[in-house]
Amino acid sequence: MAEFLVISESIVRPESYDEGSGRVKIHLTPWDLFFLRSEYPQRGLLFPQPDPETDFIARLESSLSLALKVFYPFAGRLLKTDNDEDSTASFCVDCDGSGVKFVHASAKAVSVSDVLEPEGGNVPGFIRSFFPANGVRSSEGISESLIAFQVTELKDGVFIGFGYNHMIADGSSFWSFFNTWSDICSTGFDRKNFPPLLLRGWFLDGIDYPIRVPISETVSPVRIVNSSSPDLQEKVFRFTSRNISELKSKANGEVSSDDRKISSLQAISAHMWRSIIRNSDLKPEQGIHCKLLMDMRRRLNPPLEKECFGNVVGFATATTTAGEMLNNGLGWAGLQINKAVGSQTNEEFREFAEDWVKKPKIPHNVAVSNSIVVASSPWFNVYGNDFGWGKPIAVRAGPGNTSDGKLIVYPGVEEGNIEIQTCLSPRVLEKLSNDAEFLKHACVVV
Known part of the structure; x- marks a missing residue:
């Protein structure tokens, strides 16, 4: 692969930011602090090539400045307060307008086809x-x-990559920001089209804030720039609208419960989960998640x-054994996921927060052994982003919180399709890619 060149690196600040006017500090919840050691999630969109006569970099920077005027928390910084009296630390988001990192780079020997149809058939390593924000952690x-x-x-396109701090926002908030940025870039900024940002606010009565976290729980390991393990590989699998309909129908047809309906995403996740376990050579008694x-x-x-x-995500976890999974069908697996999702109630969410504040515990990785983690959503507006020279050709996930069994879900380019970027060990990924039963309802994209 030819030389990769950084042309410029700058900080883009919100347009007309007045530090003394309306400066806000946002307190963090237990769900935010849960991600303190996590790497920035990273995603990227592949676009066609802009008109060479257009100074699209300047256009992107100026529109980003306007978008940050609306989504001002992104332009702030994390503020840490050390509480020496009890060896704890507290964190908040200081919306001080410090700005965001903006890098302009060149890889002119790389073509769109190199990204979409790489040699070796896996997501290419050069995409990193x-x-x-490779290796950058929330802390x-x-x-x-x-x-x-x-x-x-x-060579014949543009790749816009991004990474964000998961303590500040989840995928829903991020894509809302990105949609706003592309709208401003393509159509201009009219303040009445962008109402004031609705902050999440504090909604946990009885919990004092800022929350105090033991210093020992705030320490992260030394940053590793190439955060993706060399022992893992990635592929993208596509589920067409027909595949999705078939899986959903099959899963619900195998379930006798009238009060539970397995959703499209639950059926796809169950199909992925069963197929990965089938190709993982686990002992029947081994626990899986x-x-x-x-x-x-x-x-x-x-x-x-x-x-x-803000960040308002919860974890629904289904747990069973490899043997039980393979002795039951798609509907059974889908029902386990459905029940796990249904268990995420207001009471459960608040109980987690109340218990967590009493004994804060920040994981180094949300994944555990023999687990799959389903992140992102097929309902985010990914392909509606047009900065003025055409809609995206493809979406890819970058390094960040990458683990064995990580599944990043996107909408497909064609409406109704769903694509999943799948990270697994080379041995399991190869077996999955050649599994006839799995491929009845999915196809390999790359």
């Missing part, structure tokens, strides 16, 4: 260089920007507005 938001962008010019990150806004009581900004 297209992302701006580093004290000095690192809370969201970062990298625009890499290719399926973790799904889910938006809790509307599940709280009182519910939060869907548009509120």
